[in-house]
Amino acid sequence: MAVPDSFGRGLLRRRSPIQRSLRRRLRLLPVVPSILLLALFMLAPVAWSFYASFTNAALSGKAAVNPQWVGLDNYARMLTDSVFPLSAWLTVVFVVVSAILGQNALGLGIALLMTRSGGATASLVGTAVVASWILPEIVAAFAAYAYFSQDGTLNQLLGMLGVQGANWLYAFPMAAIVLANVWRGTAFSMLVYRAALSQVPRDISEAALMDGAGGWQRLAFITLPIIRGSIATNLMLITLQTLAVFTLIWVMTAGGPSNASTTLPVLAYQEAFKLGDIGYGTAIASVLILIGMVFGAVYVRLIRGAKS
């Protein structure tokens, strides 16, 4: 641990190396409780989940009393499972389309427009966008269900225009949940980008303007490179959030019809709790964690690149 203040360094200099390292270790002591708590409530469940994925643990039956170690059986089963590959693919589609493209790009766009527009318009738009974000997920999910369902708001609006709407949740389940997730999550990206854009020095932009750079050029060569770190952080957060989305999908489509919107969290829930197969369910959850780590590693590189 680095000790940046000269005051501390002055004190250390008068002690022997052994005393110094002891002191340094003691300085970590106040952090120990929080590390213990983190380990207890965050790491332990993850570790347990990894462990359970190598067993045939179940909610009922013989395996509920004596779960057996089955090695990689649960992971091998994924390869032959007819739903798993589809489900993994849908999860990636859901994350890329609704978070990386939808929430991220729309959030940035709204933030840019808000910096240009007047205060009243900006706060009006901001309130409308943030409203969906502050709703509890279960409420947002029911709102989205009420909007897209067969006799829902969307079809009533279309009806007024004389258009017969489709049964969206049945005919286009993925599109509906992607749109719902964009609606719900855009506010977060917008807030991140509002904060980042306010940090872009005005004079650089103005200098570029003087040099004859157009709007797109200033965005691509000045604004975006400056806020690159915020972009990576935002992408990381919304990706992890979207990977874990369950309530929204469960309420809107429950993964159907015929598994057309079964993402990995929905599949893991079905296997673990609907079918009582805890072992296989936790194996799916473990794969989900791995996917999150892959995305995370990519973003961490982006952030490092931004800093260097």
Added chain:
Amino acid sequence: MRRPVRIGAALLGVVGLLASAACSTQPQAVSKQTIKIVYQKTDSFTALDKVFQDAKQEFEAANAGVTVDLEPIQANDDDYGTKLALSQRSPDTAPDVFYEDTFKVRSDVDAGYLFKLDSQLAAWDEWSKFNEGAKAAGRGDDGSLYAVPLGTDTRAIWYNKTVLQKAGIPLPWQPKTWDDILAAARKMKAADPGVIPFSMYAGKGTGEGTVMQSFYELLYGTGSSLYSESDKKWVVGSKGFTDSLQFLKTLYDEKLSVTPADALDSNVWKKVFGQWLPQGKMGATVEGSYAPSFWQKGGSYEWAGYAQDMGVAKFPTQFGQDPGGVSMSGGWTLAVGAKTKSPDLAFKFLTTAVNKKNALAFDVNNSQIAVRTDVASDPGYQAANPFVKDVSNLVGVTHYRPATADYPKISLAVQQATEAVITGKQSPAEAAAEYDASVKKLVGDTKVMQK
């Protein structure tokens, strides 16, 4: 070194606090005993809650110093089963007495959740009043008894007389074959294109309802079955399975049933009971003997005219072969938790909850088929609704689900097959082939037989 000591002491304090919080549930003094009862309660299912409220009063009055702690779980059948199984995993949360679905008894006995009741039942004088067939519902694979049945049910065709009359179908209606059903449904459609002639559940939305109130009535009427009890193997590759899927496909393709989108909505049954049948927009559906509980006074969809407007018919076999009809039965039981600290007290409460008075109230309020012979012969039970006799007679042609630990997964595979067929994703033959493949994968080749 003073500071580290102080920090260390503080740290110990934190750990101690955490530890004490984790072990705060210490055994309580024995002078005041509490038994915990876990059961299901929903907006449309309060009959059991009433029984337990009454039993609590009765029991506490008779047993001074004992408190009955009622813990209803607000959930549908699936989620109730999950929550119950989760609560069984720790002695702190495990119930003393609980409400248990018959088809889960065997696998939960395997899991060690249920207390063996053989000696208690042998000493209980009212046990002889229970129907012999119904007693088997609480039997584990080891032959011992683990649960006491509360009531059972059967499935039948419920039809709206006015819709059938309009289509010129003579009443009372009793189709003899599957073709009779299709012929009648086509007539209804021709007479009024606005009605849904014959509803049968399909797909995963209605869950266990899809198999209990639809697919098995078809499958068991072909002479085929899901599981061979004598061989202890799952049946695959049967013509009956494909034929049953084909029948559903015909119903949905010719728009004789609800739309596939409605079928996949897990709330479709609410529309069947609450709107379509009472409003004369549906000709017939396959549903349980408990149907009148929704319509009678105090039910979720009160409908004073149901006794005159509705009729009940036996679901026919495929070509009218013996025994001429088919039904499915399930039902629920009460069991004592294996982790209970006072099994005798728990059993005593259980017997209070299923005594004649409480069993009668439950069977009447929930339109259950009585499993106690003294309740079955009670005039109050026989007058509960006009259909009691018809649906009780179906016990003669009924089937039970194979209550093995694999069953829930097999059930899901069947639901998946029906969903693939009604949405047009697969043909009946393709869906049946996929079902065969998934059964083999789920239970292993050695536990599968071709028939």
